[in-house]
Amino acid sequence: MRNYFVERLRRLAPIFIEPVEDLPPADPEQVVEFSREFLRAGTPAFRVIFYAMIFVLQAICLLVRGKSVYSLPPEEADEFIQSLYNHRFTALSTIPTILGTPMYMAHYNRDDIQEPLGFDIAAMREEAAAREVQR
Amino acid sequence: MIIQPEGLPGDIRREADVVIIGSGAGGGPIAKELSEEGYSVVVLEEGGYFTREDFDFRAGQAFTRLYRDASQTVTLGMPTIVVPQGKTVGGTTTINSGTCLRIPRHVLKRWHLECGLRDISEEELGLLYSAVEEYLQVKRADPEVAGRNNILFLESAEGLGYSGGFLPRNAKDCEGFGVCAYGCPSGAKQSVNVSYIPDAIRAGADLYTRCRAERIVVRGGRATGVRGRFLDPHTGKKTYRMEVEASVVVLAAGAVQTPSLLMHNRLCLSSGRVGKNLSIHPCGAAMALLDEPLGNPKGIPQSAYVDEFAPEGIMLEGVTIPPAVMAITLPWGGRRHAETMWRYPYIGSFGSMISEHDSSGKVVAGPSARQPLTFYNLGRGDLDRLKRSILLMAEIWFAAGAKRVYTPIAGFKELTGPRDFARLARTSLNRAGVYGLSAYHPMGTCSMGADPYSSVIKSSGETWEVENLYICDASMLPTSLGVNPQLTIMSLAMRTAGFIDDRLSEGAFEKQRAGRLERLRGRLRTEKESIAKRLAGESDSPRQLLG
Numbered sequence: 001m002r003n004y005f006v007e008r009l010r011r012l013a014p015i016f017i018e019p020v021e022d023l024p025p026a027d028p029e030q031v032v033e034f035s036r037e038f039l040r041a042g043t044p045a046f047r048v049i050f051y052a053m054i055f056v057l058q059a060i061c062l063l064v065r066g067k068s069v070y071s072l073p074p075e076e077a078d079e080f081i082q083s084l085y086n087h088r089f090t091a092l093s094t095i096p097t098i099l100g101t102p103m104y105m106a107h108y109n110r111d112d113i114q115e116p117l118g119f120d121i122a123a124m125r126e127e128a129a130a131r132e133v134q135r
Numbered sequence: 136m137i138i139q140p141e142g143l144p145g146d147i148r149r150e151a152d153v154v155i156i157g158s159g160a161g162g163g164p165i166a167k168e169l170s171e172e173g174y175s176v177v178v179l180e181e182g183g184y185f186t187r188e189d190f191d192f193r194a195g196q197a198f199t200r201l202y203r204d205a206s207q208t209v210t211l212g213m214p215t216i217v218v219p220q221g222k223t224v225g226g227t228t229t230i231n232s233g234t235c236l237r238i239p240r241h242v243l244k245r246w247h248l249e250c251g252l253r254d255i256s257e258e259e260l261g262l263l264y265s266a267v268e269e270y271l272q273v274k275r276a277d278p279e280v281a282g283r284n285n286i287l288f289l290e291s292a293e294g295l296g297y298s299g300g301f302l303p304r305n306a307k308d309c310e311g312f313g314v315c316a317y318g319c320p321s322g323a324k325q326s327v328n329v330s331y332i333p334d335a336i337r338a339g340a341d342l343y344t345r346c347r348a349e350r351i352v353v354r355g356g357r358a359t360g361v362r363g364r365f366l367d368p369h370t371g372k373k374t375y376r377m378e379v380e381a382s383v384v385v386l387a388a389g390a391v392q393t394p395s396l397l398m399h400n401r402l403c404l405s406s407g408r409v410g411k412n413l414s415i416h417p418c419g420a421a422m423a424l425l426d427e428p429l430g431n432p433k434g435i436p437q438s439a440y441v442d443e444f445a446p447e448g449i450m451l452e453g454v455t456i457p458p459a460v461m462a463i464t465l466p467w468g469g470r471r472h473a474e475t476m477w478r479y480p481y482i483g484s485f486g487s488m489i490s491e492h493d494s495s496g497k498v499v500a501g502p503s504a505r506q507p508l509t510f511y512n513l514g515r516g517d518l519d520r521l522k523r524s525i526l527l528m529a530e531i532w533f534a535a536g537a538k539r540v541y542t543p544i545a546g547f548k549e550l551t552g553p554r555d556f557a558r559l560a561r562t563s564l565n566r567a568g569v570y571g572l573s574a575y576h577p578m579g580t581c582s583m584g585a586d587p588y589s590s591v592i593k594s595s596g597e598t599w600e601v602e603n604l605y606i607c608d609a610s611m612l613p614t615s616l617g618v619n620p621q622l623t624i625m626s627l628a629m630r631t632a633g634f635i636d637d638r639l640s641e642g643a644f645e646k647q648r649a650g651r652l653e654r655l656r657g658r659l660r661t662e663k664e665s666i667a668k669r670l671a672g673e674s675d676s677p678r679q680l681l682g
């Protein structure tokens with residue numbers, strides 16, 4: 001992933017992944033690392049579309065809000081992302097959906113995020129090891 | 136032996152009786168059956184080899200290691216549908232839910248009447264199913280570990296008078312770790328990677344991992360071998376060459392890759408049917424916010440079904456998802472996304488599967504054999520059925536006490552009660568208005584049939600055009616199946632193995648076939664507790680299924 005996209009992704013992560021209750025906040029480095037691997041293992045088409053969407057998101061934001069998406073105050077950025085998700089034109093609602101895919105997967109794939117949600121991977125792994133099934 | 140590319144000295148040349156491309160639901164059983172008959176068998180598998188120790192509960196890692204293209208495989212058309220496929224030893228069975236259903240009787244009738252496949256008799260198929268069920272230790276999901284999500288939905292459906300029950304699965308001693316789709320960490324699920332493949336290896340088969348078949352060698356109208364390349368495990372780049380000379384070639388690369396390989400090799404194209412006739416069982420989902428924590432994803436993800444609407448082509452089946460997958464399924468982002476995810480323990484989910492009537496799809500050659508293009512358009516009737524299935528799931532969730540139901544329909548992402556429900560019921564959907572659809576059962580792209588002008592393979596599995604080239608995977612199924620297909624693919628694989636055995640031993644066909652069936656009958660008779668009997672004796676057997 002080129003540095004340009006790494007930088008953009010770092011800045012988009014906290015916009016897409018808002019802090020909530022007791023869950024740890026987004027870790028932009030982890031989001032970048034996971035996304036890098038997710039894009040590498042995926043299709044060339046998805047990679048191209050993903051990178052293109054970074055530009056498109058910025059372009060639409062400049063057009064509609066007159067500001068860069070990276071410089072919007074958090075409330076306004078959230079509103080902007082939400083408006084795209086809810087847009088009745090699928091072409092527009094697809095933009096945040098595609099960008100959000102690796103970011104959300106990265107974040108909610110973290111053990112320290114899944115555990116407070118009731119998915120305790122360490123405990124489950126231990127239990128699975130103890131309950132190995134032989135054919 | 137399982138041979139991984141890391142230890143290879145250089146290019147490999149082999150000879151074998153049979154070379155099989157793909158180690159999934161079609162390839163695995165053939166490898167076992169034929170190696171146990173004493174034939175030398177080589178299996179080429181593009182994906183890597185992983186064991187239960189490697190399956191670490193993390194969906195993110197599973198997508199990048201076990202799924203083709205990190206599960207970014209989608210159909211082009213209206214609407215876009217994600218069609219995940221496995222790419223690992225065991226194929227898609229390694230990452231599937233373990234549901235084992237037989238073909239519905241009316242679908243087999245269609246095969247007989249429309250496709251001329253009368254020689255796949257109900258009796259023979261029944262025996263094959265019994266043998267596979269016995270081997271995979273298929274039994275109903277244990278309600279103890281079925282998971283609150285599935286049980287709540289099922290109870291609510293039954294309360295509304297809809298028929299349903301617990302699904303038959305190939306997961307003995309399953310403890311409901313809830314991550315079947317990311318590799319079973321206890322080894323309970325008897326997917327091909329822990330059943331057919333180890334048995335094939337024990338019987339002498341060799342399996343080469345991260346080896347992608349590229350060329351099917353044909354001489355004088357006969358398949359004589361396969362050429363391929365090993366792939367670097369880290370970069371995916373091509374490394375050493377692989378060449379296998381064999382008397383029989385079996386193509387079992389799945390319903391998307393198999394036609395792609397044929398197209399790139401310019402084989403079997405005369406009928407114009409290669410890649411056509413794609414069906415996928417499009418799936419919808421309805422998530423629900425409940426008052427009680429469901430303990431997700433603990434519990435069997437797919438343990439229950441509602442088959443009241445199966446005659447209409449709608450099957451409802453359980454699906455519990457871990458946080459990382461729910462996070463990419465929600466139709467909004469930012470603050471609202473975070474707040475919904477925080478309620479993850481209270482969110483239930485269920486899925487619907489549509490048996491196609493008027494949708495159409497095809498696989499066409501892409502820029503490379505690896506990257507075929509899949510086109511699929513959802514038909515009007517199927518779209519209506521999909522909407523109906525989502526309404527049904529919403530109805531069942533509301534009856535279960537849901538406060539909100541989340542749907543994949545634009546304008547109806549969140550239903551809060553009867554008014555929203557009625558509004559959705561009245562609305563006529565357009566295809567662009569449904570998003571986030573997925574489908575897990577691509578099939579039919581090299582269909583079996585009695586007529587060489589309208590099918591790609593004979594009922595024996597051999598292609599009409601190239602002698603000794605057999606196809607045995609989901610691509611051979613001639614129509615949309617209406618139920619999860621692995622059991623049917625495996626049963627037909629056993630059948631095909633019999634025909635290959637016959638070809639290799641050059642025995643008289645009918646005699647061999649009768650002998651094979653007799654052996655199978657004998658094997659089943661001697662089993663004290665035949666799973667076939669157990670299943671047949673159960674009152675909650677899904678409607679209309681064979682056997």
Ligand SMILES: Cc1cc2nc3c(=O)[nH]c(=O)nc-3n(C[C@H](O)[C@H](O)[C@H](O)COP(=O)(O)OP(=O)(O)OC[C@H]3O[C@@H](n4cnc5c(N)ncnc54)[C@H](O)[C@@H]3O)c2cc1C
Binds near residue numbers: 158346
């Ligand atoms: C998430 C999920 C859940 C599912 N749950 C169920 C379920 O509960 N019950 C059920 O019945 N079905 C289920 N299915 C579907 C079922 O698993 C598949 O229909 C079945 O495995 C298809 O068998 P196949 O032999 O056609 O292909 P696969 O099992 O996919 O095997 C094909 C193999 O060929 C390999 N291959 C492809 N091209 C090449 C090449 N050129 N060279 C070498 N190797 C190659 C692939 O890597 C793959 O491993 C599920 C599917 C998914 C995705």
Ligand code: SF4
Binds near residue numbers: 311315316321324436
């Ligand atoms: S629920 Fe868990 S133990 Fe059971 S088959 Fe699935 S992954 Fe394995």
